[in-house]
Amino acid sequence: MATGTTKQIIHGVFGDEQPMIAACKKLRSSGIRIKEVYTPFPVHGIDGIIGVPRTRLAICAFLYGITGTGLATLMMWYMMIHDWPNDIGGKPTWAYYFAIPAFIPITFESTVFCAAHGMALTYLLRCWLVPGAKAKNPDPRSTDDKFLVYLELNDEQAKKAEGILKEHSVEEVNHKGTIHIPAPY
């Protein structure tokens, strides 16, 4: 019975994004999986190289937005048409389509409100950015001016990866112990 594998944790620390991108490309083409990259700012193009799938947050925002549109319509229909129809200033509210121009602004605001807050909340929860959460970057310098390539590799791959990192003027290669990855059931 297999009990899983033990992998080495390696931090490749770069002082600039260019060599880091080059190193990541080389690592990937050599068949080495890059677990994560930590950078002080968004490095464009890195997602495709290390294989981060495109985020679907924008789809969420759209769904939250149409929810907002629906909620506002339902609310105004219930309050103005269904529950207590009124004739205000010669503008009767006997049917929703009669008075629709007056309902547009709030429909719009509600759409934006739900889309923006829904998306922001989803973003924070998806990244688990919540009050009291522990810092997720393994090296504190990666929010300042260092670019960190985080690898979890077996011994053979680790040796190869270290060679590639050094070819690309890595500043430090830090071994951060091992991690035990249990075998799948």
Add this chain to the structure above:
Amino acid sequence: MHAESEIREPLILGTKTYRQITDDIIAPIEGKASKGWYVLLTIFGLTFLWGIGCLAYTIGVGIGAWGSNNSADWAWDITNFVWWIGIGHAGTLISAVLLLFRQKWRMGINRSAEAMTIFAVMCAAIFVTLHTGRPWLDYMLFPLPNQFGSLWPNFNSPLLWDVFAVSTYFTVSLVFWYIGLVPDFGMIRDRVIKPWQKKMYSFLSLGWGGSARHWSRFEETSLVLAGLSTPLVFSVHSIVSMDFATSILPGWHTTIFPPYFVSGAVFSGFAMVLTLMLVVRKIYKLEAYITVKHIEYMNIVIIVTGSIVGVAYLTELFMAWYSGVEWEQYAFLNRATGPLAWSYWCMMTCNVLSPQLFWIKKIRTSILATFILSIVVNIGMWFERFVIIVPTLLRTFVPSSWNTYTPSFIDIGIFIGTIGMFGTFFLLFSRFFPVIAQAELKTILKQSGESQKKAAANHKHDHITAH
């Protein structure tokens, strides 16, 4: 890497590195505050307290304490409300509209501009809350089921639209601002040493890690929020203008109001951003990030929006004459020649004439001239709202109800108090929060940094001579 034209002026001056950007942005947070900061905080704090006193007095005795009367039932309250809301517009415009247009110069100023937006909307909220007369019943503005019968608020009314617009605007701006702040709080958390600071910024940074996945989601969220905020900016002041435009009052009943109010809002907002930025760059030594070029760009926005406002004033006058409606004509005649004509001409001078000075390059690149003119513009924009509201209301259809207006001691106190509150909050923000979006700024260092641009240019010339 995306290269930038050599002739485009750099946005980050000097020989900066990523580390230096970190150091420069964190300096006000790690270091001790200067004497000037304490002096300003004391002044603003005291005026804020003064404002709270006047506010409490108003709540205690009612809005009879104000100068408002039966004719001018809206006066300083709504003037100040519209003025503050308008100032708020620049922040969202800079961070949302300029993000969509990929204007890199927004990165030096967007953080403080957004903070300014939030504080300005808070000031505006004070006036709308108070002007209802019984602020403790303000929850009735929201469509809540109530025990007084099942009568709902009127969704045909722009005043109710305003409740929704302003609350959406405030909360969305706040969230947009905070999401941008999280990575910078992460940087501060990893840098500071003092235990209380470590604790505070750990809490504020929400555990930010800066992984590729975080950044990809961060950028998507920023882009979508910018896309949502852009129509929001335009909607908010359009709706504010409809508070006036959907009435039947001569001088208010004009279709030009929404675009005219929006451009006026951007105009005054940029002026306020300039006033604040010129102080911030000086006291926190951020001249390398908020350069004269940034100031020039903002001044160009001021010329454009100021000219739109000028055209709108003239169009209003023309339409009043062309409509053939006597009441409409009188409303404008009254503004320009009536008892409060001085406020009309003050508005015209400050808003239409003074920004035209920025056509001269020497003036729009002069820090002193910009500082003075930015204050002049904000005075002008305050008078614009005053002119729209007070002289118009004082002389409506029935001459027997015509009246005069003088603000009370309390009116002035609350207004000054909001300036104090705005200043206090901004000073606290600039001391404890990163005043520049440093993570974003680092992305443009290689393309728009002065030394980096020079190096790239030399590199290119070397290639040409080598061939």
